[in-house]
Amino acid sequence: MTFLDQLDPDALMRLQQTLLAEHSALKARGLRLNIARGKPSREQLDLSNAMLSILRADDCVTAAGDDARNYGGDHQGVFELRELFSPLLGAPPEQIVAGGNSSLSMMHDVITWALLKGIPGSTEPWSRLRDLTFICPAPGYELHHKICEEFGIHLLPVPVTPDGPDMDIVEMLTADQNVKGMWCVPTYANPTGEIYSQDVVARLAAMKTGASDFRLFWDDAYVVHHLGDKPHSTTKILDACLRAGNPDRPFVFSSTSKITFAGAGVGFLAASAANVAWYVDRVRRRGPGPDKLNQLRHVRFLKDADGLRRHMEAHRAILAPKFATLLQAFEHRLKDRGVAQWSCPEGGYFISIETRAGAARRTVALAQEAGVTLTTAGSTWPHGNDPKDSNIRIAPSFASIEDVEVAAEVIALSILLAAIEVLGKKAFCPA
Amino acid sequence: MTFLDQLDPDALMRLQQTLLAEHSALKARGLRLNIARGKPSREQLDLSNAMLSILRADDCVTAAGDDARNYGGDHQGVFELRELFSPLLGAPPEQIVAGGNSSLSMMHDVITWALLKGIPGSTEPWSRLRDLTFICPAPGYELHHKICEEFGIHLLPVPVTPDGPDMDIVEMLTADQNVKGMWCVPTYANPTGEIYSQDVVARLAAMKTGASDFRLFWDDAYVVHHLGDKPHSTTKILDACLRAGNPDRPFVFSSTSKITFAGAGVGFLAASAANVAWYVDRVRRRGPGPDKLNQLRHVRFLKDADGLRRHMEAHRAILAPKFATLLQAFEHRLKDRGVAQWSCPEGGYFISIETRAGAARRTVALAQEAGVTLTTAGSTWPHGNDPKDSNIRIAPSFASIEDVEVAAEVIALSILLAAIEVLGKKAFCPA
Numbered sequence: 001m002t003f004l005d006q007l008d009p010d011a012l013m014r015l016q017q018t019l020l021a022e023h024s025a026l027k028a029r030g031l032r033l034n035i036a037r038g039k040p041s042r043e044q045l046d047l048s049n050a051m052l053s054i055l056r057a058d059d060c061v062t063a064a065g066d067d068a069r070n071y072g073g074d075h076q077g078v079f080e081l082r083e084l085f086s087p088l089l090g091a092p093p094e095q096i097v098a099g100g101n102s103s104l105s106m107m108h109d110v111i112t113w114a115l116l117k118g119i120p121g122s123t124e125p126w127s128r129l130r131d132l133t134f135i136c137p138a139p140g141y142e143l144h145h146k147i148c149e150e151f152g153i154h155l156l157p158v159p160v161t162p163d164g165p166d167m168d169i170v171e172m173l174t175a176d177q178n179v180k181g182m183w184c185v186p187t188y189a190n191p192t193g194e195i196y197s198q199d200v201v202a203r204l205a206a207m208k209t210g211a212s213d214f215r216l217f218w219d220d221a222y223v224v225h226h227l228g229d230k231p232h233s234t235t236k237i238l239d240a241c242l243r244a245g246n247p248d249r250p251f252v253f254s255s256t257s258k259i260t261f262a263g264a265g266v267g268f269l270a271a272s273a274a275n276v277a278w279y280v281d282r283v284r285r286r287g288p289g290p291d292k293l294n295q296l297r298h299v300r301f302l303k304d305a306d307g308l309r310r311h312m313e314a315h316r317a318i319l320a321p322k323f324a325t326l327l328q329a330f331e332h333r334l335k336d337r338g339v340a341q342w343s344c345p346e347g348g349y350f351i352s353i354e355t356r357a358g359a360a361r362r363t364v365a366l367a368q369e370a371g372v373t374l375t376t377a378g379s380t381w382p383h384g385n386d387p388k389d390s391n392i393r394i395a396p397s398f399a400s401i402e403d404v405e406v407a408a409e410v411i412a413l414s415i416l417l418a419a420i421e422v423l424g425k426k427a428f429c430p431a
Numbered sequence: 432m433t434f435l436d437q438l439d440p441d442a443l444m445r446l447q448q449t450l451l452a453e454h455s456a457l458k459a460r461g462l463r464l465n466i467a468r469g470k471p472s473r474e475q476l477d478l479s480n481a482m483l484s485i486l487r488a489d490d491c492v493t494a495a496g497d498d499a500r501n502y503g504g505d506h507q508g509v510f511e512l513r514e515l516f517s518p519l520l521g522a523p524p525e526q527i528v529a530g531g532n533s534s535l536s537m538m539h540d541v542i543t544w545a546l547l548k549g550i551p552g553s554t555e556p557w558s559r560l561r562d563l564t565f566i567c568p569a570p571g572y573e574l575h576h577k578i579c580e581e582f583g584i585h586l587l588p589v590p591v592t593p594d595g596p597d598m599d600i601v602e603m604l605t606a607d608q609n610v611k612g613m614w615c616v617p618t619y620a621n622p623t624g625e626i627y628s629q630d631v632v633a634r635l636a637a638m639k640t641g642a643s644d645f646r647l648f649w650d651d652a653y654v655v656h657h658l659g660d661k662p663h664s665t666t667k668i669l670d671a672c673l674r675a676g677n678p679d680r681p682f683v684f685s686s687t688s689k690i691t692f693a694g695a696g697v698g699f700l701a702a703s704a705a706n707v708a709w710y711v712d713r714v715r716r717r718g719p720g721p722d723k724l725n726q727l728r729h730v731r732f733l734k735d736a737d738g739l740r741r742h743m744e745a746h747r748a749i750l751a752p753k754f755a756t757l758l759q760a761f762e763h764r765l766k767d768r769g770v771a772q773w774s775c776p777e778g779g780y781f782i783s784i785e786t787r788a789g790a791a792r793r794t795v796a797l798a799q800e801a802g803v804t805l806t807t808a809g810s811t812w813p814h815g816n817d818p819k820d821s822n823i824r825i826a827p828s829f830a831s832i833e834d835v836e837v838a839a840e841v842i843a844l845s846i847l848l849a850a851i852e853v854l855g856k857k858a859f860c861p862a
Binding site: 037053 | 470473476477480483484486487488491498499500501502504531532533534535536539543544546548558574577578581582693695713716717722724
């Protein structure tokens with residue numbers, strides 16, 4: 001195989017003809033596949049079906065003696081569930097809040113309340129700042145960006161390295177007192193898949209910040225979502241920040257959305273005692289607190305750390321072959337062609353592809369023409385604006401393995417075709 | 432029986448001695464009763480136990496074809512549940528949002544988003560106003576007040592009449608452009624029990640407001656919570672506002688917290704198409720939307736309007752005798768004594784007592800001494816400050832009927848004793 005760049009114009013055109021014929025044949029199949037969203041498959045959801053009816057009427061009382069069907073109990077969530085997730089979140093149960101069915105909405109809580117009230121360490125509500133700014137490693141997670149965009153918070157993208165965000169740049173940016181927050185997905189990042197190194201975590205914990213109330217929004221969504229034989233883990237940020245003398249810096253988030261039921265899981269927040277007290281005090285004024293029955297369901301179903309580990313093994317058995325299928329197809333069709341680089345994640349829900357500059361949007365369009373819906377190009381960047389138009393996020397979890405196999409062919413083909421188009425334009429444009 | 436005021440000092444003192452002896456005897460019993468909170472009893476919760484295990488793995492798909500276990504589906508909530516509650520909320524399903532386990536948190540959403548973004552009709556975010564103000568009929572619901580207090584929103588109490596808030600005053604206050612909202616519990620108000628009359632609803636719908644984005648926060652929490660033989664209903668506010676040319680004025684809220692499980696119900700919001708679109712657009716940026724499994728549980732369990740009606744009849748059979756017990760005791764011990772007036776609610780969760788001015792706090796303290804915890808005096812008023820120190824809220828739902836009977840005696844006795852103390856102070860103070 002040769003780099004596309006090294007082909008002469010005739011060879012390139014002949015290759016394009018062959019690929020277009022292949023693309024037409026795929027179009028003719030009338031496929032309708034969707035690998036746009038990190039959504040568990042039916043088979044994965046089935047793993048948790050026992051949870052649907054696990055609560056008996058005489059078994060709805062928490063360890064603290066609260067009837068989970070009623071008002072009352074702890075606004076911080078059912079203690080034994082917090083205990084179960086304590087090692088994963090790197091915090092004692094007292095520093096964990098178990099919430100409703102969404103950790104994203106807990107991130108949204110922290111940001112709206114910080115805007116309206118300020119957080120521990122604030123001298124004024126964040127909404128008073130004209131140039132309130134967050135750092136976001138990019139490519140990153142669309143819904144992180146959207147919360148900021150919704151409330152007019154500026155987003156500063158920083159490059160992603162195999163060890164996490166480029167810390168030289170991060171340290172430079174956080175010196176600005178308008179920079180109040182930073183998004184992080186430290187374990188199997190969305191979408192780029194990297195695991196933050198010990199050094200990166202230590203630097204994030206210790207770096208000087210211009211704002212006294214700067215916060216890391218540490219979204220450890222994939223903390224137990226391993227794909228490889230060896231489970232990876234990130235240095236626990238709460239410990240690292242405590243050691244560095246910045247105990248209030250991190251808000252850690254996670255959830256069971258991709259452990260039990262994606263629409264009916266439990267979200268978690270872990271933080272310093274001061275941050276948790278601040279958060280729970282707000283929750284208390286908002287109503288009766290989280291759905292304790294659903295939290296008890298999770299306790300009864302997952303049981304303990306070992307139960308959780310075995311459950312995640314079953315997820316892995318379903319997910320890992322889908323990732324392997326895609327990676328094999330990419331290896332087979334795209335290796336040494338000089339058209340794309342892709343991540344080989346050892347956990348999480350995504351494969352991230354870097355196409356040639358200017359080819360991502362076209363690749364997604366070509367895949368769509370052939371019946372395969374991918375995540376909208378650009379959506380991994382703030383405001384949906386990928387400056388190089390090169391990033392594509394692949395989410396193979398929902399589709400069947402047969403569909404993933406077909407989708408992999410379509411994607412690879414679309415990447416090749418888009419790359420040739422980009423090369424062609426270059427050839428025909430005056431330099 | 433005679434009015435206390437007409438007793439001569441000696442007779443009053445003799446009565447006080449008798450009552451104090453009775454109070455001492457009650458104290459000696461070491462009671463520990465709590466009738467502070469509108470919390471369903473275990474017996475009421477048991478009515479919904481079938482809901483715990485009603486979902487089967489092969490029955491988790493909504494009418495729209497969405498797997499309720501997964502992400503996806505409608506951020507507005509499961510359609511068939513909205514359909515079921517449509518007649519009660521007075522809105523078509525398209526204008527209803529079914530949410531999480533708390534309608535109060537949906538009120539909180541509307542207020543925080545109005546503060547940060549403004550709502551349809553706003554010229555700027557509400558947080559820009561220095562003197563942002565809400566109207567609250569008082570006595571009213573503590574948690575309504577707390578949301579406003581949390582965000583520095585001024586509260587203007589208006590008197591409650593048997594037909595609802597005093598509309599002459601309300602109409603005067605809403606002329607001020609800083610007045611952006613008004614709390615209303617239109618059916619069996621918390622705690623005063625009145626049902627807003629047709630005329631009051633029409634005036635609320637039609638009144639001129641200084642703010643173009645004024646909103647009624649219409650908390651119809653007790654819409655199906657009848658205690659009497661005849662179910663009452665309030666004129667539907669969305670219709671009334673539409674007729675009056677103010678379609679965007681109301682946000683209607685309700686929930687199943689006191690229908691199914693208090694901690695694991697479903698909250699509702701109903702409003703104009705513009706308001707609902709605004710709300711759902713925000714929800715969409717916050718995460719995966721409500722727990723669809725819990726919404727489906729409600730559909731499968733309540734089934735239809737008739738199922739809901741029968742279910743509420745069963746609640747009534749448990750609740751009504753507790754209210755009757757209290758009212759009988761008050762009638763027996765307090766009638767024609769000139770010490771208190773009380774509501775005789777035909778629905779809802781509360782009895783509201785007006786003691787003599789200055790006697791509420793002391794009454795609650797005396798009851799506490801005898802082992803009966805009542806709602807903190809003053810808590811029905813903004814900032815916990817009852818200007819006359821006269822209102823007490825009684826919530827008999829949680830206690831057993833035997834306990835309610837004892838509590839009724841303690842409360843009546845405490846009211847009498849506190850009234851005598853107030854009279855005594857008057858007698859000894861120079862005018």
